[in-house]
Amino acid sequence: MSHDHTTSGHDALHAGQEGHAPSTLRGYLTGFVLSVILTAIPFWLVMDGVLADSGATALTILLIGAAQMVVHMVYFLHMSPRSEGGWTLLALIFTLIIVAIALAGSLWVMYHLNINMMPGHLHDMSSM
Amino acid sequence: MSDTHILHDSAAGGLAAADDSRFIVREPHHPENGTLLGFWIYLMSDCLIFACLFAVYGVQGRAYAGGPTGADLFDLPLVAVNTAMLLLSSITYGFAMLESQRGRLRGTQAWLVVTGLFGLAFLGLELYEFHHLIEHGAGPWRSAFLSSFFALVGTHGLHVAFGIVWLVTLLFQLGRHGLIPANRRRLMCLSMFWHFLDVVWIGVFSFVYLMGVLP
Numbered sequence: 653m654s655h656d657h658t659t660s661g662h663d664a665l666h667a668g669q670e671g672h673a674p675s676t677l678r679g680y681l682t683g684f685v686l687s688v689i690l691t692a693i694p695f696w697l698v699m700d701g702v703l704a705d706s707g708a709t710a711l712t713i714l715l716i717g718a719a720q721m722v723v724h725m726v727y728f729l730h731m732s733p734r735s736e737g738g739w740t741l742l743a744l745i746f747t748l749i750i751v752a753i754a755l756a757g758s759l760w761v762m763y764h765l766n767i768n769m770m771p772g773h774l775h776d777m778s779s780m
Numbered sequence: 781m782s783d784t785h786i787l788h789d790s791a792a793g794g795l796a797a798a799d800d801s802r803f804i805v806r807e808p809h810h811p812e813n814g815t816l817l818g819f820w821i822y823l824m825s826d827c828l829i830f831a832c833l834f835a836v837y838g839v840q841g842r843a844y845a846g847g848p849t850g851a852d853l854f855d856l857p858l859v860a861v862n863t864a865m866l867l868l869s870s871i872t873y874g875f876a877m878l879e880s881q882r883g884r885l886r887g888t889q890a891w892l893v894v895t896g897l898f899g900l901a902f903l904g905l906e907l908y909e910f911h912h913l914i915e916h917g918a919g920p921w922r923s924a925f926l927s928s929f930f931a932l933v934g935t936h937g938l939h940v941a942f943g944i945v946w947l948v949t950l951l952f953q954l955g956r957h958g959l960i961p962a963n964r965r966r967l968m969c970l971s972m973f974w975h976f977l978d979v980v981w982i983g984v985f986s987f988v989y990l991m992g993v994l995p
Contacts, residue, residue: 675881680874687867691985695860698990706994717986721979728870728975736817743817747824751831758835 675730683727690720819969823976826939830980833932837988845923850992853918855909859989862905863981866940869898870978873971880967885958888967892951895974899944906937929988936984939977946970 694713696702703709725731725744733741841850872895879887910930913919920930950966957963 675874675877677875677878680871680878684867684871684874687870691863691867691982694986694990695856695863698993699856710991710994713986713990717982720982724870724975724979724982728874728978729972736820739817740820743821743824747827750828754828754831755835755838759838762839 679727683723686723686727687720690716690723815965816968816972819972823972826976827980829935830932830983833928833935834983834987837928837932840924840928841988841992843924845925847923847926848916848918850925850989851995853913853916854989854993856989856993858905858909859985862902862909863985865898865902865905866978866981869895869902870975872898873974877967877971880959880964883959885954888959889951889954892947892954896944896947896951899940899947903937903940903944906933910934932988933984936977936980939973939980943970943974943977946973 694716697709697712703712731740731744735741872891876888876891876895879891910933913926918926920927947970950963950970953963953966
């Protein structure tokens, strides 16, 4: 038990030093080129109206946006499972879960509320 | 502090040291650079604020109240230029970090100034857009869509404005004290703040502007 504690403590310390490994020009330039490409594609899709279906366009924009966020996290914010002994990643995962619940929950609940509170439905309910 | 206390107790009591050693915490209490982890957790809480504003926009984004729609209002070339400003400011901040790692004060300051100028250009364009919208009667009072739009984009702009205030402060601190460890730590924190704002902007231009003009 005590042995486990000491080793994990040592690993955390070691990773803390590794987590702030010097960032490189190569890393920043890779991130920049990738994010320029990932920014240009959705703007091109919308401004030139490439896809006829707006639902498909929206989905593509969201997916590319998510990919670009990951690129920024990795190349600019230097996220890695090792930084700060994994605590930054843990905080990020926790936040993402809360964000997903808040976003999906709000959209879902309010969408159904909108549909069910339409004047026609209200009339149905009052006649029941 | 508590470690030594336990050690003293066990020594004074003369208990078997092998049993007590299980309760002694051997890992360091304060991880290296606790500031950076703490700042990261602040950024995550900021992320929750933006998530709420995004959720509000997601719900109200099509509630035009008979007023102008996103397709009527949004000027995508302007948004593209704005996005380019923020992206360029991100890479120039990266260059400032690289210069600071090499211990070059002048280079760090120069790239920070460039970053600040890109940030100001971003803010200027955003204020121009807001002014333009309000002038045409499309202010935050017009519809739920515009209220949520101004709340979300305005909050992001406010963050950028405070980031620039911080950046100017840091420039003075660097000028006075040079690349001391405290200033390096501040540089790291502002770097996280600045890149985080860029990540939020990805969400804004994708979710608000690009999806807003789709039919």
